Amino acid sequence: MKKLFWNEIENKLTFEKVLPYILIVGGIIGLVCSIILTYDGFKLAQNPHYQPSCNLNPILSCGDVALSSQGTLFGNLPNSWMGVAAFPVLITTGVAMLAGGRFKKWYWLGLEGGGILGIAFVHWLFFESVYRIHALCPYCMVVWAVTITVFWYITLYNLEKGHIKFSHNEQHVVARFAQKHHLDILVFWLVVIAALILKHFWYYYGHYL
Numbered sequence: 001m002k003k004l005f006w007n008e009i010e011n012k013l014t015f016e017k018v019l020p021y022i023l024i025v026g027g028i029i030g031l032v033c034s035i036i037l038t039y040d041g042f043k044l045a046q047n048p049h050y051q052p053s054c055n056l057n058p059i060l061s062c063g064d065v066a067l068s069s070q071g072t073l074f075g076n077l078p079n080s081w082m083g084v085a086a087f088p089v090l091i092t093t094g095v096a097m098l099a100g101g102r103f104k105k106w107y108w109l110g111l112e113g114g115g116i117l118g119i120a121f122v123h124w125l126f127f128e129s130v131y132r133i134h135a136l137c138p139y140c141m142v143v144w145a146v147t148i149t150v151f152w153y154i155t156l157y158n159l160e161k162g163h164i165k166f167s168h169n170e171q172h173v174v175a176r177f178a179q180k181h182h183l184d185i186l187v188f189w190l191v192v193i194a195a196l197i198l199k200h201f202w203y204y205y206g207h208y209l
Contacts, residue, residue: 014160015153015156015157015160015179015182016097016157016160016161018153019094019097019153019154019157020093020094020095020097020098021094022094022149022150022153023090023091023093023094023097023150024090024091024094024095024098026087026090026146026149026150027087027088027089027090027091027094027150028087028091029142029146030083030086030087030090030142030143030146030147030150031083031084031087031088031091033080033083033139033140033142033143033146034080034081034082034083034084034087034143035080035084036053036139037062037066037078037079037080037083037137037139037140037143038078038080038081038084040052040053040054040062040063040066041066041071041072041078041080044063044066044067048067050063051063052066054137054138054139056138057204058135058204059134059135059136059201059204060135060136060137060138061135061136061137062137062138062139062140064133064135065129065133065135065136065137065140066078066137068128068132068133070125070128070129070132070133079125082121083143086114086118089111090150093111105161105163108154108157108158108161108163109158109163111154112154112155112158112163112164115147115150115151115154115155116151118147118151119147119148119151122143122144122147122148125140125144126144126193130196130197130200130201131200136197136201144193145190148186148189148190149186152182152185152186152189153182156178156179156182159174159175159178160175160178160179
């Protein structure tokens with residue numbers, strides 16, 4: 001009975017139904033984290049000895065990340081400003097979808113392109129934080145997770161709607177596989193990142209486990 005229930009839920013699931021909530025919740029979480037990071041960035045610019053609230057230990061240290069050259073990739077503008085600009089777009093899109101709004105194909109492909117840039121940037125920051133700066137920013141990691149999740153479900157939505165096209169047979173196979181394993185793939189993606197972080201910093205956290 002339980003299996004039949006979950007199969008029925010899976011068959012009724014469409015990414016069009018879940019995407020607005022993912023955009024709104026993810027956008028709010030990302031925006032809050034970006035605002036906090038921006039505030040801390042301004043404080044650090046005024047006083048390099050300022051201690052952000054997420055300076056928890058030698059590894060979890062937002063200050064070390066913010067003061068690095070990677071923390072202000074575009075001149076003197078903190079990276080968090082990109083989140084302050086981008087996440088409201090996701091929130092607005094999600095709210096508009098819940099209100100019955102519909103967007104053109106070019107809009108969704110624009111979000112897809114922005115998501116690809118965001119994913120590339122997130123993974124670059126992950127590499128730089130772990131293997132170059134040797135410190136992690138907790139708020140940044142939340143933004144990483146949100147960016148990956150939002151990108152993944154925007155991509156799935158675009159596949160479902162045919163905005164991203166394959167041949168007819170490939171489109172059907174990809175859509176069915178994505179619908180069935182969407183959460184498995186997302187969890188695996190995030191677990192791999194978490195495992196790489198834990199492996200690199202095992203010398204510190206291994207004593208507590």
